[in-house]
Amino acid sequence: xxxxxxxxxxxxxxxxxxxxxxxxxxxxxxxxxxxxxxxxxxxxxxxxxxxxxxxxxxxxxxxxxxxxxxxxxxxxxxxxxxxxxxxxxxxxxxxxxxxxxxxxxxxxxxxxxx
Amino acid sequence: xxxxxxxxxxxxxxxxxxxxxxxxxxxxxxxxxxxxxxxxxxxxxxxxxxxxxxxxxxxxxxxxxxxxxxxxxxxxxxxxxxxxxxxxxxxxxxxxxxxxxxxxxxxxxxxxxxxxxxxxxxxxxxxxxxxxxxxxxxxxxxxxxxxxxxxxxxxxxxxxxxxxxxxxxxxxxxxxxxxxxxxxxxxxxxxxxxxxxxxxxxxxxxxxxxxxxxxxxxxxxxxxxxxxxxxxxxxxxxxxxxxxxxxxxxxxxxxxxxxxxxxxxxxxxxxxxxxxxxxxxxxxxxxxxxxxxxxxxxxxxxxxxxxxxxxxxxxxxxxxxxxxxxx
Numbered sequence: 001x002x003x004x005x006x007x008x009x010x011x012x013x014x015x016x017x018x019x020x021x022x023x024x025x026x027x028x029x030x031x032x033x034x035x036x037x038x039x040x041x042x043x044x045x046x047x048x049x050x051x052x053x054x055x056x057x058x059x060x061x062x063x064x065x066x067x068x069x070x071x072x073x074x075x076x077x078x079x080x081x082x083x084x085x086x087x088x089x090x091x092x093x094x095x096x097x098x099x100x101x102x103x104x105x106x107x108x109x110x111x112x113x114x
Numbered sequence: 115x116x117x118x119x120x121x122x123x124x125x126x127x128x129x130x131x132x133x134x135x136x137x138x139x140x141x142x143x144x145x146x147x148x149x150x151x152x153x154x155x156x157x158x159x160x161x162x163x164x165x166x167x168x169x170x171x172x173x174x175x176x177x178x179x180x181x182x183x184x185x186x187x188x189x190x191x192x193x194x195x196x197x198x199x200x201x202x203x204x205x206x207x208x209x210x211x212x213x214x215x216x217x218x219x220x221x222x223x224x225x226x227x228x229x230x231x232x233x234x235x236x237x238x239x240x241x242x243x244x245x246x247x248x249x250x251x252x253x254x255x256x257x258x259x260x261x262x263x264x265x266x267x268x269x270x271x272x273x274x275x276x277x278x279x280x281x282x283x284x285x286x287x288x289x290x291x292x293x294x295x296x297x298x299x300x301x302x303x304x305x306x307x308x309x310x311x312x313x314x315x316x317x318x319x320x321x322x323x324x325x326x327x328x329x330x331x332x333x334x335x336x337x338x339x340x341x342x343x344x345x346x347x348x349x350x351x352x353x354x355x356x357x358x359x360x361x362x363x364x365x366x367x368x369x370x371x372x373x374x375x376x377x378x379x380x381x382x383x384x385x386x387x388x389x390x391x392x393x394x395x396x397x398x399x400x401x402x403x404x405x406x407x408x409x410x411x412x413x414x415x416x417x418x419x420x421x422x423x424x425x426x427x428x429x430x431x432x433x434x435x436x437x438x439x440x441x
Contacts, residue, residue, distance in 0.1 A: 028192070088288075091288075092310055092318075094310055095313050
């Protein structure tokens, strides 16, 4: 799924930025390797929750626009493009391969309901 | 060195390179491994559309990212230990020299790209903290005769021990970041440190954000180095500094021979014996050979928009620190 996401994102952004599709297809393994949360022996340090101060620095890598932190799903959301970057183990994964589309999920839900 | 023509012919036969460019690096004694693939120079003249190098192999650009990811995923756990073994501990001095060249002051915003296990970040924090403590010491000497009110005020103002400095560690590899985070936790680094998983060619940071951008032993693994340099230029503040610590071309012929022998005969063996991973360390030494020379890299940095670009060779050019400013 991430590949399709990235392809669509890439074409959507062609107007704004010259984005070669090669970017989208690299590093496939990242989306596969979502590990079970506690592989390590000891517990992680308390800031497993995201530190909102980071929001000053972070932007969407594709559009360079600011993001919104969604505490419920622990994701950083780019409203404009409708993509959400996950935060796993307190580390935001700011790569398109790890992102999911928010709007398409809604459309799929609507279709399923119908 | 032997007559360049004969050397060139031999390399042509061995590896089928279509032309030997002047100043081209030829590894010394590689008799043992029958690696016969073509090597394509990635960024300069011989640019085939989507092909690049992965060590001495030719791969497509899409593949390279994935393969590099796999390499670092497999070496992550033993990365630091292998660094010590392979460089005989000298890598610590190189990284310390990078920090001394940087001379950060409290309040500096650092972005450390490809800084997975956090070596540069921790050194930065130590440096800034030490500076802050020295400043406090100096202040104490001047403050021997305070009034009670001033002393009470001091207790109320909780000063940040880093003076506002902050380091953002960005890496594309999750395993390396995990190890870095564990190290930070083990060594007690809490404040002023943030970890982000991101791509050096597409940094998830806004323009004009950082005072210093460092990339230590990471840029040769990036598929499109020019893009990474452009991103570096983008995220730096005007007046910001770009620092790159990377393996480079040795300028001394004797050292070069020894270095080649060591690289190709010893390092992969160490990799196999200690980390159980020959191929990753073979990739490592090959990627060093594929990286442009000091001058070439300097030109690439200038192309990205940096000015006052200089480089400093360490250990006869085994490692070089390139520095540029965004003005």
